[in-house]
Amino acid sequence: MPRPKEKRAPVIKDVAALANVSVSTVSRYLNDSPRISEESRSRIAHAIRLLDYHPSRVARGLVNSTMKSIAVLTSNTTLYGSSMTIQGIEDEARTNNYPVSISKLDDDSADGLRASITMVMDQNPSGVVVMKYDELAAKALNLLPDTVAKVVIAGDRESDLDQIDLRENQSGREITEFLLGLGHANVVHVTIPGGGGGYSRTAGWEAALRANDKPIPDMWHCSWLPSDARELGHEIAHVDGLTAIFAGNDEIAMGLIRGLEDEGKSVPGDISVIGFDDHPLSSVWTPPLTTYRQDFPAAGRQAVQLLLSRIEAQERGEVLPARFVELQGELVVRASAGAPPSAR
Template identity: 35%
Template sequence: MTGTAEQSRRASIYDVARLAGVSHTTVSRVLNDHPRTRESTRRRVLAAIEQTSYTPSLIARALATQRTMRIGVLVDSPVEHGPNTTLRAFETAARRAGYSISSFSVTDDEHAGMHDAVSDLVMQGVDGLCVIAPRESSLAILRRQAPELPAVVITSEPQDGLRAAGIDQREGAMRAVSHLIDLGHRRILHLAGPGGWFDARARREGWEDALAAAGLEAMPAAEGDWTSDAGYAFGRLFEPGGATAIFAANDQMALGVIRGLSEQGLRVPDDVSVVGFDDLPDARHFLPPLTTVRQDFAELGSLAVQLLLGALERDVGIARAVIEPRLVVRGSTARPPADTR
């Protein structure tokens, strides 16, 4: 095998774009026979493809199936662990199925970021889309800009017209709060995630459901932004005597809560029990080790690919799949102080 042949087989869409003097998006348009591409541009791109021998097997497969063999992934979240872990698992499963991935991360609250990301992926001619950690606003943009494109969203909540794969957020929250109730806690605060996020809403509903099932009244919930700083601010403002336990909507906020409580001289779990959600890799090393809800992100990514491939094949089978979470009990929860029972 010569060096030239080896380099040709490794050519990427960006190599073709540089040689033709166009953007990679334009190359994708040519490969998808986009009607608004100038003929002169099309000829330059096709010549560059021929010169570089750009992935000839994939091109042949794409032409035969009228696909680009590429999936677009939108990560609509400022939180790193869960969405990024799901993205890696999704990418691994997609590559096994013969698809490459184009991904974008949207980390702000502006519609512009999601709008531009969807537009870019659609212009690349992706065969389908996956949205990880979606907000209501992001799905509204997806439905408006790419209504005909097969898509799967990572959420446990049903979505009209979209396939959904998720971990049962409500069930996970119920297990966390039920654990606290079983320990004897009767006043359990909730530090929720942002209201526009599907996962935050489901976890809040699970907290309410568990309390209602036990005949307990829900105290007013606070709302954070998923960060440790939000948890720390909440812990610093916590009023002793108001509650004996706190259910934080994710582990990052739980970490901040624990530090904020400690700066008030409150001990976890002797004075206040704390539960998180996600089971970060470092959660077992918190002081104390954090009781939390574990999500199997690897299984989630694989399941999402299966659902999207079904949509690409026009399969009328399963449109929604939910994975059960698991409660992991560690040292941040205990029975409430004797004088509060």
């Protein structure tokens, strides 16, 4: 005698049979697909209640094969720019009812990086946002399958992918030219870790100096720590003739200023310092920091908008051309940069 049917847990087929629809229709229902009639929707809901059906992961995910979600690949989650970009991604994704999962890339080895990518793809995301703020993220981008919908934020230009460009190069150029315009003979640059590449703020600094027939001074390298920047400030304070610094970011600028002051230099009286990002503490710093505002949350939000339109196009079987969105920041003039002492 066969076991009585009610002894086993109901499966998706039971729901389909009771609702008189196909299994794939139930699957679409479970995945919140819009492509399902109101009538079928209500019959399926009724069947699910009657059977006390609890969809398994397989029924909800693998049958349809795309659970609605956005994956974010980034090599950093804690720095101001990264965390604000992530916030923008999360906000826009939530507005569109896409859950977000953030995966920090592993930089220990090629295997570690591949393992991170595998884990992300195993989640079967609807699309992927790659925060290409450094080399590691650029490598990760290359390891992603061609087929998955993706969008890239920042970094060197991609020829065939949707991309948000923060125009760092132009911004670095503008900062440098602003300082030269104040009368400084030259501008020294302190880079962030991993800074560089043709589209970077550092490349913009070089381009501005070259365009103005200035020699390119040696770059100073700094970690992400303001305390290290302070130490660097102790050295830089004693460089002859140095009157202007373009710091790779605001935290470095704040540490540098403190280090310069430790050595008896005044900012901007003796040395002008400009930061980058417009960190929330920049305006309350002493002196209030002249910096370059980057709209990281907007980059995150627009990346998700591009990604969702691409996902939707894929679902309709359409192919969109690669889109390129430029988000120009703006110079925020406060009090940490002025004319050089010689011009006073």
